[in-house]
Amino acid sequence: MQDILEKTKDDRVELSEKEISYILKMNDPKELKALYSLADQIRLKYVKNQVCIHGIIEFSNYCRNNCLYCGIRKDNQRLKRYRMSIEEIVNVADWAVNRCGYKMLVLQSGEDLWFSKEKLVEIIKRIKDKCRVFLFMSIGERDFDTYAQMYIAGAKGVLFRFETSDPKLYSKLHPGLKYESRIEHLSWMKNIGYLVASGPLIGLPGQTEESLARDILLTKEIEVNMISMGLFIVHPDTPLSNYFSGRPELFLKTITAARLVYKNVRIPITTAYEVVSGKNGREQAFRAGANSIMLNLTPEIYRKNYNIYPGKTELKEHVHSSKSTKEAITLIRSLERRVCKGWGKDYTLTASDFMAGCR
Numbered sequence: 194m195q196d197i198l199e200k201t202k203d204d205r206v207e208l209s210e211k212e213i214s215y216i217l218k219m220n221d222p223k224e225l226k227a228l229y230s231l232a233d234q235i236r237l238k239y240v241k242n243q244v245c246i247h248g249i250i251e252f253s254n255y256c257r258n259n260c261l262y263c264g265i266r267k268d269n270q271r272l273k274r275y276r277m278s279i280e281e282i283v284n285v286a287d288w289a290v291n292r293c294g295y296k297m298l299v300l301q302s303g304e305d306l307w308f309s310k311e312k313l314v315e316i317i318k319r320i321k322d323k324c325r326v327f328l329f330m331s332i333g334e335r336d337f338d339t340y341a342q343m344y345i346a347g348a349k350g351v352l353f354r355f356e357t358s359d360p361k362l363y364s365k366l367h368p369g370l371k372y373e374s375r376i377e378h379l380s381w382m383k384n385i386g387y388l389v390a391s392g393p394l395i396g397l398p399g400q401t402e403e404s405l406a407r408d409i410l411l412t413k414e415i416e417v418n419m420i421s422m423g424l425f426i427v428h429p430d431t432p433l434s435n436y437f438s439g440r441p442e443l444f445l446k447t448i449t450a451a452r453l454v455y456k457n458v459r460i461p462i463t464t465a466y467e468v469v470s471g472k473n474g475r476e477q478a479f480r481a482g483a484n485s486i487m488l489n490l491t492p493e494i495y496r497k498n499y500n501i502y503p504g505k506t507e508l509k510e511h512v513h514s515s516k517s518t519k520e521a522i523t524l525i526r527s528l529e530r531r532v533c534k535g536w537g538k539d540y541t542l543t544a545s546d547f548m549a550g551c552r
């Protein structure tokens with residue numbers, strides 16, 4: 194432990210897979226407290242006090258895939274499927290940016306080919322016409338041209354998790370999909386120029402601490418701009434219904450380890466962790482290396498059907514969008530941090546990159 198603490202002080206030294214998995218296996222509350230506090234200091238030193246609020250709009254829950262863990266998988270017949278209209282998506286974005294002050298939005302859906310390249314481009318263009326906003330697309334594996342056209346239309350970020358860096362585990366969990374293809378997508382998304390948010394699911398059945406350590410190292414190797422990590426939560430209507438959900442402590446340890454390894458990256462608090470972490474979960478994560486947050490802006494009539502995992506759609510902190518935005522801002526300020534206006538100078542991206550993304 195002492196070794197690890199010393200090592201993280203030196204910018205030139207990188208923690209090894211063994212050291213990272215050691216952190217992920219730690220259980221002693223005193224040691225963990227020291228570690229969280231170190232991650233918090235590193236966060237302060239490298240990315241300062243700004244917290245970015247990302248709003249997510251889940252515009253369709255149709256999906257052509259059958260990922261074993263996911264509640265909106267194609268074979269889940271118990272789910273009511275929906276698609277928001279283009280008009281509705283644009284209106285929600287307009288409201289979020291021009292009324293609530295959001296600077297960053299994520300448009301997410303299952304892999305739904307009904308939203309063709311042309312439709313996606315139209316949505317992006319119409320949002321960019323009305324809003325000064327940084328747009329991330331989170332729509333899964335689509336072809337190169339779709340991603341290229343969306344970039345030209347004005348979306349400058351992608352949220353695209355690799356889910357696990359273990360190819361065998363990847364193929365078990367994602368029938369018909371290939372790990373190599375996932376990584377290939379990430380690499381050409383970067384080449385197109387997208388800001389990339391990616392990362393693993395934490396606590397998957399069959400995942401070891403060593404594998405999670407490699408996930409963290411992979412985020413740095415890919416040079417993701419934001420490490421987006423989810424906590425696996427068991428969904429009753431999936432083939433993994435008999436397994437256990439990931440524990441909130443494991444999420445905290447993983448963001449801490451990620452901060453120690455990749456010091457100047459953006460690390461959001463993601464919704465699945467909030468579902469299981471309880472009242473002080475958000476604050477604990479902000480004090481353990483996290484520096485941004487994801488809030489749900491999906492209209493209430495649709496939200497209950499974007500049921501990726503249980504508990505998500507009823508999450509108290511996310512129920513009323515305007516109220517939950519205000520609550521998040523209050524917490525951020527109470528921790529003596531500031532709500533970020535964009536991709537400021539304290540980040541891996543400069544202000545002008547951000548402005549360019551907003552145009």
Ligand code: 5AD
Pocket residue numbers: 262263264354356393394423424425426427428465501502
């Ligand atoms: N628990 C937590 N996260 C999940 N996701 C899908 N299913 C679950 C689950 N059961 C995450 C995946 C996907 C993102 C949109 O939702 O990481 O990339």
